[in-house]
Amino acid sequence: MNIPDPFSLSYHNCRLLQESLKSNDLLAGKLVHARIIKSGLHCSVVLLNNLMNFYSRTGCFSDAQLLFDEMPVKTIFTWNTLLSAYSRQAKMSEATEIFRKIPNRDSVSWSTIIMGYNQLGRFESALKVFDKMIKERVIPTQYTITSVLASCAAIKALDIGREVHSFVVKFGLSGYVSVVNSLLNMYAKSGDPMMTRVIFDRMEYRNTSSWNVMISLHMQHGRVDLARGQFERMSERDIVTWNSMIAGYNQHGHDFDALCTFSNMLRDSLLLPDKFTFINALSACANLEMLKLGKQIHARIASTNFNTYGPVGNALISMYAKSGGVQIAQKIVEQSGISRLDVIAFTSLLDGYVKLGDLKPARQIFDSLKDRDVVAWTAMIVGYLQNGLNADAVELFRLMVRDGPKPNNFTLAAMLSVSSSLTSLNHGKEIHASAIRTGQASLVSVNNALITMYARVGSINCARKVFNQIHWFRDVVSWTSMIMALAQHGLGEEALEHFEKLLAAGIKPDHITYVGVLSACTHVGLVEQGRRYYNMMKDFHKIEPTLSHYALMVDLLGRAGLTQEAYDFIEKMPIEPDAVTWGSLLSSCKVYKNAELGKVAAERLLLIDPDNSGAYSALANLYSVCGKWDDAAKIRKLMKDGGVKKEQGISWVQIKNKFHVFGAEDGLHPQKDEIYKMMAKIWEDIKKMGFVPDTESVLHDLEEEVKEQMLRHHSEKLAIAFALISTPENTTLRIMKNLRVCNDCHSAIKFMSKLSGREIIVRDATRFHHFKDGFCSCRDYW
Numbered sequence: 001m002n003i004p005d006p007f008s009l010s011y012h013n014c015r016l017l018q019e020s021l022k023s024n025d026l027l028a029g030k031l032v033h034a035r036i037i038k039s040g041l042h043c044s045v046v047l048l049n050n051l052m053n054f055y056s057r058t059g060c061f062s063d064a065q066l067l068f069d070e071m072p073v074k075t076i077f078t079w080n081t082l083l084s085a086y087s088r089q090a091k092m093s094e095a096t097e098i099f100r101k102i103p104n105r106d107s108v109s110w111s112t113i114i115m116g117y118n119q120l121g122r123f124e125s126a127l128k129v130f131d132k133m134i135k136e137r138v139i140p141t142q143y144t145i146t147s148v149l150a151s152c153a154a155i156k157a158l159d160i161g162r163e164v165h166s167f168v169v170k171f172g173l174s175g176y177v178s179v180v181n182s183l184l185n186m187y188a189k190s191g192d193p194m195m196t197r198v199i200f201d202r203m204e205y206r207n208t209s210s211w212n213v214m215i216s217l218h219m220q221h222g223r224v225d226l227a228r229g230q231f232e233r234m235s236e237r238d239i240v241t242w243n244s245m246i247a248g249y250n251q252h253g254h255d256f257d258a259l260c261t262f263s264n265m266l267r268d269s270l271l272l273p274d275k276f277t278f279i280n281a282l283s284a285c286a287n288l289e290m291l292k293l294g295k296q297i298h299a300r301i302a303s304t305n306f307n308t309y310g311p312v313g314n315a316l317i318s319m320y321a322k323s324g325g326v327q328i329a330q331k332i333v334e335q336s337g338i339s340r341l342d343v344i345a346f347t348s349l350l351d352g353y354v355k356l357g358d359l360k361p362a363r364q365i366f367d368s369l370k371d372r373d374v375v376a377w378t379a380m381i382v383g384y385l386q387n388g389l390n391a392d393a394v395e396l397f398r399l400m401v402r403d404g405p406k407p408n409n410f411t412l413a414a415m416l417s418v419s420s421s422l423t424s425l426n427h428g429k430e431i432h433a434s435a436i437r438t439g440q441a442s443l444v445s446v447n448n449a450l451i452t453m454y455a456r457v458g459s460i461n462c463a464r465k466v467f468n469q470i471h472w473f474r475d476v477v478s479w480t481s482m483i484m485a486l487a488q489h490g491l492g493e494e495a496l497e498h499f500e501k502l503l504a505a506g507i508k509p510d511h512i513t514y515v516g517v518l519s520a521c522t523h524v525g526l527v528e529q530g531r532r533y534y535n536m537m538k539d540f541h542k543i544e545p546t547l548s549h550y551a552l553m554v555d556l557l558g559r560a561g562l563t564q565e566a567y568d569f570i571e572k573m574p575i576e577p578d579a580v581t582w583g584s585l586l587s588s589c590k591v592y593k594n595a596e597l598g599k600v601a602a603e604r605l606l607l608i609d610p611d612n613s614g615a616y617s618a619l620a621n622l623y624s625v626c627g628k629w630d631d632a633a634k635i636r637k638l639m640k641d642g643g644v645k646k647e648q649g650i651s652w653v654q655i656k657n658k659f660h661v662f663g664a665e666d667g668l669h670p671q672k673d674e675i676y677k678m679m680a681k682i683w684e685d686i687k688k689m690g691f692v693p694d695t696e697s698v699l700h701d702l703e704e705e706v707k708e709q710m711l712r713h714h715s716e717k718l719a720i721a722f723a724l725i726s727t728p729e730n731t732t733l734r735i736m737k738n739l740r741v742c743n744d745c746h747s748a749i750k751f752m753s754k755l756s757g758r759e760i761i762v763r764d765a766t767r768f769h770h771f772k773d774g775f776c777s778c779r780d781y782w
Contacts, residue, residue, distance in 0.1 A: 016028070052071075064081075076102070076106055080106075088116070114144060115147045118147055121154075123154045126147065127152070184196055184199055208234070216248075222252055224249065246262055258284040279315040282316060285319050285323065291324055317345040326352035326353060329348075341365070346365065346369065350362045354383050354387055382414050385418055393414070397418075408440065420452065423736045454466065467482045479509075483517060487519040488767055492524030496520055527556060553566075566585050577604070586618050593625055650737070651737045653719045653734065675722045697743055716737050724758070735763070740765050746780070746782070750775060754773055754774035
């Protein structure tokens with residue numbers, strides 16, 4: 001009987017171990033281990049190294065460690081095998097300890113520890129190890145270099161990447177395609193597209209990965225046509241190629257091209273879509289609101305038994321929610337579990353419910369989310385805001401501050417918008433304080449929102465203070481916000497001074513900036529300056545006027561009494577005038593009693609908006625002030641017969657965090673007797689001071705006494721009377737009104753401010769009026 005020699009036995013057992021490893025058969029491997037011991041080969045270093053490799057790769061770390069500890073002779077391969085076992089399992093503290101004990105570390109040892117840090121995302125640690133490797137004069141291999149370049153790409157460490165490139169040249173590793181591809185990837189992701197192109201052009205051999213890097217680079221920089229050109233030149237494409245094209249199209253708004261590419265892949269390629277393919281295709285369907293095609297993709301996913309949990313499931317939810325299939329999205333959520341819902345899917349679902357005007361299911365999902373990050377909280381708050389549920393938004397924000405994550409600049413901007421809508425200075429200050437506590441108050445975007453909020457709630461001084469605090473960090477939005485704020489408050493000259501400073505600072509204004517500038521000119525009657533800035537916008541800054549700019553120019557000319565010029569301006573507009581433009585002309589015609597032109601403006605306005613009650617009222621009032629009583633009666637009859645209801649004027653004031661709303665002749669307020677008594681006293685007192693009621697503005701045939709009573713009980717006067725009896729002396733009163741303040745109220749409030757010794761700030765439909773010591777900031781031009 002021939003007894004096999006030890007070498008043949010060792011070789012045979014090594015092959016058995018490799019086959020056991022391939023099939024991941026632990027029992028077979030242990031049987032081989034038993035045979036090795038029985039055959040007396042347990043001292044063979046080669047066999048024991050292979051056996052330890054088997055145990056480490058099949059997850060039996062304790063067996064691998066035990067075998068390592070019992071080995072009488074340990075080679076560098078032995079050490080590296082154990083090091084690799086711990087490194088692959090992300091047990092870097094144990095791996096580092098083993099690495100330190102290796103007597104003669106080779107390039108494999110260093111590469112293994114670098115790859116271990118890479119897998120954990122500890123890229124800086126990987127680069128530090130590489131630095132030590134070079135200092136110890138260990139020559140890196142292509143595997144070392146590809147790992148190190150991957151670390152550089154991950155953290156965009158371009159300078160370190162360039163140093164690694166020099167090592168590639170120094171150690172002659174440029175011939176390895178994997179190394180050159182890693183260089184391409186590093187330069188592309190680290191922000192050096194020119195070097196990426198140079199390396200790609202110099203490559204003697206390019207594989208699919210090389211082309212994929214270039215496609216991703218072009219898509220990353222929005223060069224869609226160049227990416228398409230590279231794609232069409234490729235002879236072979238893998239799934240990464242197709243995904244790069246589909247994702248790139250999707251990210252840059254070419255959703256139809258993304259879906260066409262997806263279709264071509266299914267038709268022309270033998271490749272099967274992966275999760276990234278489906279996610280981007282579904283995202284394109286969502287953006288295009290193509291529900292039918294989205295359902296077809298869903299059917300394909302289901303037919304291939306693809307896992308719809310996680311990212312793919314979330315993409316399906318987003319697609320259905322955005323494409324009008326909210327109920328189907330809801331069913332998927334219920335099937336897959338709310339805990340698996342990501343923020344993107346939740347926000348899409350929330351948007352779907354916002355469109356339906358039903359936020360209750362969205363709030364239920366939000367409350368059930370396992371990990372509610374700042375994006376989810378902000379999305380829910382914005383959902384309330386978009387649906388006009390400001391009180392719910394405030395309540396949720398306070399809950400977030402108490403129990404949730406720290407609000408970010410988007411959260412604070414949304415809440416400042418709520419404060420502006422509620423015209424609540426106290427609430428706005430609360431948000432400002434939260435921004436300071438959370439460290440967001442230094443962000444320019446938050447400060448810009450604060451400027452707008454303070455301006456809209458009537459505190460122009462606070463808006464100025466915030467603007468002055470960001471002296472070194474102002475952007476065009478900062479300047480625009482302040483210019484708009486000053487314009488709203490009738491401080492036109494100061495607004496224009498800021499605009500000139502903006503130009504001097506070298507900042508280019510945008511179309512919104514010019515809305516603020518023209519608005520400033522309009523509110524203070526600076527006609528010539530308005531013309532000059534309008535021409536500067538068109539001719540110097542090459543900004544094409546929008547309807548907002550045209551409407552402001554019409555308003556500027558009309559307010560100054562140039563109604564015919566305003567009409568001629570409208571006739572020369574290159575685009576169709578809107579209701580706001582004709583409404584501006586109609587208002588000016590009413591002020592300057594131009595009945596003929598006012599009729600034209602009203603007719604054109606009603607062609608655009610037949611149910612515009614303001615147009616009927618303005619025209620009827622215009623006829624009345626011109627003494628055309630029959631024409632006024634006809635307009636009111638037309639209004640009545642057409643079922644058009646006049647918009648009721650209301651005013652409101654916030655006292656101790658509660659809003660009190662008043663209408664004309666309001667009899668619903670619980671303190672109405674006190675309010676009316678206070679108003680009667682004020683009326684007599686201001687008449688003694690020289691106030692003369694404008695009874696001519698009451699366009700009805702009534703006794704003078706009745707007309708006076710109607711004027712006395714206008715909503716803003718009642719709101720001021722209530723505020724006077726409800727606040728301490730010297731408190732500034734902030735009154736909001738939904739319509740333009742009338743002449744009589746404007747005159748009366750000037751006297752009321754002097755009588756009470758208070759500053760009274762009134763915001764009407766177009767601007768703020770600051771009444772103090774008998775004067776108004778608008779200088780009676782509004």
